[in-house]
Amino acid sequence: MENKETIRTTYIGQLRTEAVHVRSGNKLITDAPVDNHGKGETFSPTDLLATSLASCIFTIMGIKAEAAGFSIDGATAKTWKIMSENPRRVAEVKIEYDFTMCDLTDKQKRLLKGLVKVSPVPLSLHPDTKQNVSIKFKE
Numbered sequence: 376m377e378n379k380e381t382i383r384t385t386y387i388g389q390l391r392t393e394a395v396h397v398r399s400g401n402k403l404i405t406d407a408p409v410d411n412h413g414k415g416e417t418f419s420p421t422d423l424l425a426t427s428l429a430s431c432i433f434t435i436m437g438i439k440a441e442a443a444g445f446s447i448d449g450a451t452a453k454t455w456k457i458m459s460e461n462p463r464r465v466a467e468v469k470i471e472y473d474f475t476m477c478d479l480t481d482k483q484k485r486l487l488k489g490l491v492k493v494s495p496v497p498l499s500l501h502p503d504t505k506q507n508v509s510i511k512f513k514e
Contacts, residue, residue, distance in 0.1 A: 389414075411463070425456040425468045428506065431496035432470070436487050445483050449476045457505075467505035475513045484512050 384394045390407035405420050407413025418426065429452045440447045452472045459466035474487070491497070491508045500506065 391417075392420075410458075421456055421458065421465050424465055424500075425454050428468050428496045428500070429454045429470045431494045432491055432508070433472075435490050435494035439486060439490060440483070443483065443486060445479065447474060447477055447487070450474045465504055467507060469507040470509070472508070472510045475511055477513065479512060484510075 380397050382394050383397055384392050387393050387404075390413045392405045393402055394405070395402050403423075404417050405423065406415060406417045408419040408421070409415035411419075413419065433447075433450070433452060436447055436450075450473060452470050455467075455469040456465055457467040457469065458464070474484075479487070488510055491510070492506070497506055
C-alpha cells in the first residue's frame with residue numbers, strides 16, 4: 376500500500392478549494408453549490424463524488440476492453456447527483472452510459488455490463504448511496 380501524499384488541498388476562500396494532484400501537478404477547483412451558499416461555478420465536492428463513480432466504472436471498462444482487444448473510445452455517460460437532507464448527503468447517483476457509437480459483440484456487451492459494480496469507487500461508496508446505472512448499446 377502506497378503511503379505517499381496523493382492530493383494537496385488548500386481552502387482558497389469564498390467556499391472554494393484548490394486540489395493539486397501531487398504527482399502530475401494538475402489542479403482542480405471546487406465551489407460550493409448554489410443551494411448550499413456557493414456560486415456553483417465549478418464542480419462541488421459532491422459533484423466530484425458522482426463524477427468519480429462514472430469515471431471509475433469507465434476506467435475499469437476501458438482496462439478490460441483493451442485486455443480483450445476491443446475499444447470503447449467515444450462512449451459517453453450522463454450523470455445525475457441526487458441529494459437528500461438530514462443529513463445532507465448524496466443519496467443517489469444515476470449514470471446512463473451510451474455505447475451506441477461502438478460496434479460491440481454480445482460477449483463484449485456482457486463483459487461491460489458485468490463491470491458496473493466491481494470497480495473501486497462503486498465498492499467504496501456507502502451501501503445507502505443508491506447507484507442507478509444503465510447502459511445503452513447499438514441494436
